Every structure is written in C-alpha cells, then in structure tokens.
Amino acid sequence: MKGQFSNILCVLHDTHGQDVLVERAMQIANKHNASLTIMLALEALPPNARMIMQSFEYLESDSSLTQSAQSWLDEQIAVWSKQYPAKGIVSTGHRFINIIRQVVSADHDLVIKLNENDVVSKITGSDDRHLLRKCPCPVWIMHKVRTTSLQNVVAAVDVNYHYPQHEVAIRKQLALDILNTAWRVAEAENASLHVVHVYDAVPENILRQGFISVDEDAVQHDLSKIKLEREEEVNRLLGLIALDHNDESPTIAEPAVHLVRGYPRRDIAATANACNADLIVMGTLSRLGVPGYIMGGTAEETIEQIDCAVVGLKPDGFVTPVDVDG
The missing domain is CATH 3.40.50.620 (HUPs)
Incomplete structure (x- = not known):
C-alpha cells in the first residue's frame, strides 16, 4: 500500500x-x-x-x-x-x-x-x-x-482528468497514491494534512484580456462547474482513503482541503507556503508516456518556490530510464 x-x-x-x-x-x-x-x-x-x-x-x-x-x-x-x-x-x-x-x-x-x-x-x-x-x-x-518532526503535510494533487483517455486511469491512481502517502506520513508524524488542488485560470485570463469574446455569465458558470468537479473528485479520493484507514488507529484529523483558482506553477507553492508546509508530497512528472517529460514544469517550478521537504512520487508502472545493469 x-x-x-x-x-x-x-x-x-x-x-x-x-x-x-x-x-x-x-x-x-x-x-x-x-x-x-x-x-x-x-x-x-x-x-x-x-x-x-x-x-x-x-x-x-x-x-x-x-x-x-x-x-x-x-x-x-x-x-x-x-x-x-x-x-x-x-x-x-x-x-x-x-x-x-x-x-x-x-x-x-x-x-x-x-x-x-x-x-x-x-x-x-x-x-x-x-x-x-x-x-x-x-x-x-x-x-x-528543518529535519525535525513535521507539523503540516501538504498533498498537491492534480485532479484534472481532461487528458487523453489512456492517461486518465494512471492520473487517478497517482492522485490517490499522493493522498495516501501524505495521509500516512501525517499520521505517523501526528501532523495536520492539507490537500491542495489548483485549477488553471489561464483560459479565464485569456478571455478577460479580450482575445475572444464570450458571455461573462457563461465564464462564471464554467468556472463553477470546474470547481465542483474538482471538489467532488478530491472528496471521492479522501473517502476511499478513509475507508482503507477505517480500522486503523491512531488516525489524523480531518484534512483541510484547499481548492484554489489560479495558476498551478505559482499557486501550488504559494498555498503550501501559506499552510506553513514542512513537507509537500507531489507527483514529479508531466505528460505521461511522452519521452523527456519526466519532471514536469509544474513540479519543477513548485520546488523552486518552496522552503520545505519534498516527497516525489511516480505513477505505477514507471520504469527508470537509467541503465540498471551497467
């Protein structure tokens, strides 16, 4: 597990x-x-x-x-x-x-x-x-x-599944793995758990800068739908983890969920810093199955902006490009 x-x-x-x-x-x-x-x-x-x-x-x-x-x-x-x-x-x-x-x-x-x-x-x-x-x-x-015990653990999850179908199941499992790892670390350290998801506002910015014209009410409606979609998925994942940990003791307090409308490369780090994160658990990849995209731009830039420990995870089935038989 x-x-x-x-x-x-x-x-x-x-x-x-x-x-x-x-x-x-x-x-x-x-x-x-x-x-x-x-x-x-x-x-x-x-x-x-x-x-x-x-x-x-x-x-x-x-x-x-x-x-x-x-x-x-x-x-x-x-x-x-x-x-x-x-x-x-x-x-x-x-x-x-x-x-x-x-x-x-x-x-x-x-x-x-x-x-x-x-x-x-x-x-x-x-x-x-x-x-x-x-x-x-x-x-x-x-x-x-900062090598002492942890007070605040942040799980940075990407629950945007609007990607090619072959990636979706892998992305869902990785999000679950990140939450599960952060949950267990927080539990072992008696720390608070924060779940952070930033949904990208770049399309909204483009709209507001006048490159294309759409109805303002439609923009707000779409943003509300995105937020609800991501909130439901985070709650679904936390529900699965809570079931797995149901018979275990001790357990952690209810995680604090932070759904932030913004730019992931900036606002994941900003939210983690605002939570006084001692540790951030995150995926360290970008597009799955695309050669050269092992360390994603979002992970790279997030790490540059935080002042805490990092746990980086790969998806199930990841094979290292290093020649292990050399």
Whole structure:
C-alpha cells in the first residue's frame, strides 16, 4: 500500500553532519517497522587524477577510497544501530545512478536524503533532481535545516482528468497514491494534512484580456462547474482513503482541503507556503508516456518556490530510464 514503507534507503553524500539525517531516517523506519539500509554514495576520483598518477596508482587510490569509506561507515553503523538496526553499503561513481541501481536491485520503496544544495532555501541540487525525475520509488528530499518532526503535510494533487483517455486511469491512481502517502506520513508524524488542488485560470485570463469574446455569465458558470468537479473528485479520493484507514488507529484529523483558482506553477507553492508546509508530497512528472517529460514544469517550478521537504512520487508502472545493469 502506498505510503506504507518497508524497505528504506537512506543516502549520505558526505561523512560530516550526517547524524541528524540518520536519526530522522531511523525514526521513520521505526514508525513503519521498515528495514533500513544506509548508503554512503561518493563521487569517484576525478578523471584528471590519471594525469598525475600512474595507472596502477590511480586504481590503488580508488580502491583505498572505497575501503576507507566502508571502514568509516561500518564504525558508524555500529553506533547508529544501537538506536535502530541498519546495514551499510558504499558506492563510488555517479551518485544518482548508483542510488537508482541500489533501489532496483534491493527493491527499496523509499529513498531518504538531505538536500545537497548549499543554498538551504533551494531544496534540490543536481543529483536530487535526477532522483526526482528517474528513481522508480518515492524520494524524500529533506531540508538541510528543518529535519525535525513535521507539523503540516501538504498533498498537491492534480485532479484534472481532461487528458487523453489512456492517461486518465494512471492520473487517478497517482492522485490517490499522493493522498495516501501524505495521509500516512501525517499520521505517523501526528501532523495536520492539507490537500491542495489548483485549477488553471489561464483560459479565464485569456478571455478577460479580450482575445475572444464570450458571455461573462457563461465564464462564471464554467468556472463553477470546474470547481465542483474538482471538489467532488478530491472528496471521492479522501473517502476511499478513509475507508482503507477505517480500522486503523491512531488516525489524523480531518484534512483541510484547499481548492484554489489560479495558476498551478505559482499557486501550488504559494498555498503550501501559506499552510506553513514542512513537507509537500507531489507527483514529479508531466505528460505521461511522452519521452523527456519526466519532471514536469509544474513540479519543477513548485520546488523552486518552496522552503520545505519534498516527497516525489511516480505513477505505477514507471520504469527508470537509467541503465540498471551497467
């Protein structure tokens, strides 16, 4: 079931200041009764190292790097495992590729890592973006500063199903998965859940700018129909989730639903910020089945405008474009 994690991968990209991330990952693993693997993902020695070393010296140094890193991690695992059992692995090379290969080979259902960007208000660096675009399981990018327990969890859902028919069922399932994940995280954290949907007002703006002429009453009527349609769908999805959680305890308070008329690329982030979001759960794709549209423009721009953690989800059946057998 989405949102219930059983095999978590916690990724470290440094040997300094990692205790807070590991502690947080262990808290999450404990709440989900999940197994935990801690991966120290290092970049390989730079290619120009070959220019200043003989070939055998380079290979020896590369091997020594891995061995030293594994020794460090083994010592840390011995300490960290006193709080929660974990195992450790080391990889060197292209970080995001090795992370995805580990996810596929070990069937992890959640990746947790710190934002790698030096600017803490920007949640994602290069590897983070690659993972949000290409990792087949949910990716939880934690804020460098705000790593403590959560107060407000936002589920950003797209319940606009006016797309080609072959996409609709996938979009409905993804919306349900986003809500279910956000619900379970909020429940585990004893946090408030906010459901955000922004219905696009661009057509309305075009009309008002005079490019075409229509009856004003008709415009308002159409907007009212859109709002009702989206409200009914959000309530339907929440009803399905409530039924799934009916026999479980504890549960969360009734979610706050925010239906906003506006521009998704601006107003999803604005609404999440207004909710004092500590975490936003969202889909990180655009048009389904269209090559190159893994990280949608709406997701990309939303992430740029928020100052909180992100959990990015893919639809069922998503296959990573990374060569996992290389």
